[in-house]
Amino acid sequence: MNKYGYRFSFGPWNIHEGADPFGPPVRASVTFEDKLSVYRELGFDAVQFHDDDAVPELDDLSPAEIRQEARAMRRKLEENGLVAEFVAPRLWEKPITIDGGFTANDPAVRAYAIDRTKKAVDIGRELDTHLMVWWLAREGTYMREAKDAVKATHHLIEALNAVLEYDPEVRIAIEPKPNEPMDLAYIPTMGHGLALGMQSKDPARVGVLMESAHAVLAGLDPADEISFALAFGKLWSVHLNDQNGLKFDQDRSFGSVDLRRAFNQVRVLDENRFWEIGMIGLDVKAIRTQLADVSTKHLRNSLDTFLRLVEVSRAIDRQTVEELIAARDYEELDWLILQSLMGA
Numbered sequence: 286m287n288k289y290g291y292r293f294s295f296g297p298w299n300i301h302e303g304a305d306p307f308g309p310p311v312r313a314s315v316t317f318e319d320k321l322s323v324y325r326e327l328g329f330d331a332v333q334f335h336d337d338d339a340v341p342e343l344d345d346l347s348p349a350e351i352r353q354e355a356r357a358m359r360r361k362l363e364e365n366g367l368v369a370e371f372v373a374p375r376l377w378e379k380p381i382t383i384d385g386g387f388t389a390n391d392p393a394v395r396a397y398a399i400d401r402t403k404k405a406v407d408i409g410r411e412l413d414t415h416l417m418v419w420w421l422a423r424e425g426t427y428m429r430e431a432k433d434a435v436k437a438t439h440h441l442i443e444a445l446n447a448v449l450e451y452d453p454e455v456r457i458a459i460e461p462k463p464n465e466p467m468d469l470a471y472i473p474t475m476g477h478g479l480a481l482g483m484q485s486k487d488p489a490r491v492g493v494l495m496e497s498a499h500a501v502l503a504g505l506d507p508a509d510e511i512s513f514a515l516a517f518g519k520l521w522s523v524h525l526n527d528q529n530g531l532k533f534d535q536d537r538s539f540g541s542v543d544l545r546r547a548f549n550q551v552r553v554l555d556e557n558r559f560w561e562i563g564m565i566g567l568d569v570k571a572i573r574t575q576l577a578d579v580s581t582k583h584l585r586n587s588l589d590t591f592l593r594l595v596e597v598s599r600a601i602d603r604q605t606v607e608e609l610i611a612a613r614d615y616e617e618l619d620w621l622i623l624q625s626l627m628g629a
């Protein structure tokens with residue numbers, strides 16, 4: 286933990302092989318154990334897990350075996366002075382989920398998706414976290430006429446209800462994203478995630494995770510998406526990163542594309558005391574050209590940028606800001622922010 290009380294997290298997928306759709310891996314795989322040692326070195330407190338990051342090949346294991354492996358993972362975390370922030374069911378790797386999990390047209394696939402998510406809940410219990418994240422990777426379609434979007438929305442609510450019922454303590458944070466891997470994703474924004482949660486059996490246990498790149502891909506401002514969810518008390522986690530326009534999901538280092546956009550995310554989080562609410566997750570990826578032995582600098586950069594921007598935000602004189610707002614001198618306010626960001 287740092288002097289502001291923020292806790293930081295990332296997932297094992299944020300140290301990676303550097304492959305992209307048009308090129309092979311460019312870095313060797315790093316073992317989970319080696320990744321764990323990076324967390325503390327770089328000042329991180331917590332690990333974000335996919336279910337199979339914690340328990341590989343869980344589809345082939347019995348519930349008892351799953352619990353046993355999850356407990357072994359918990360011991361590994363403890364040995365490294367780390368905790369788990371959340372567990373996310375990975376519903377996009379198996380061939381059977383090619384056309385979605387919760388929203389697949391095939392009822393057997395929908396049943397698999399719910400069953401797999403319950404296993405992820407069991408893993409969360411063993412890892413001592415009740416927070417789940419649902420990134421709805423393949424819940425959408427490439428072909429609008431190929432799925433019934435009304436039915437699909439109901440299937441998502443059915444899945445939420447099944448999992449909420451399965452464990453009375455689990456809390457589900459939906460991570461919206463408008464595209465990729467699907468062309469047309471069903472839960473593209475904070476508003477969609479929140480509306481879905483409200484229709485569930487227990488709205489108090491459904492919230493959202495805001496990822497900066499996903500908001501940008503939806504043509505929205507990440508700070509406003511954060512604010513909207515905060516206003517409902519529903520922002521339970523974040524995936525801060527950056528994104529250069531409407532392209533593939535880049536997961537660039539936080540603040541590396543648009544520093545002012547990053548500043549505004551930090552500002553709203555900090556003004557709303559987010560350190561008391563959740564962790565600062567950094568869903569960032571090293572660019573493909575980075576050599577293996579220096580391939581964790583995107584994590585260092587993102588964490589340091591966040592903390593520097595907390596300092597910048599707190600150093601801005603509130604009285605001056607309020608006077609400028611009262612005088613409606615927003616150009617001077619603009620200048621004040623730019624000067625702060627330029628270190629003037």
Ligand code: 3MF
Pocket residue numbers: 298373418419420460462496524534568
């Ligand atoms: C995709 C993502 C995902 C999710 C992760 C955890 C691989 O754009 O952001 O990262 O964050 O699956 O739910």
Ligand code: MG
Pocket residue numbers: 420460496524568
């Ligand atoms: Mg993410």
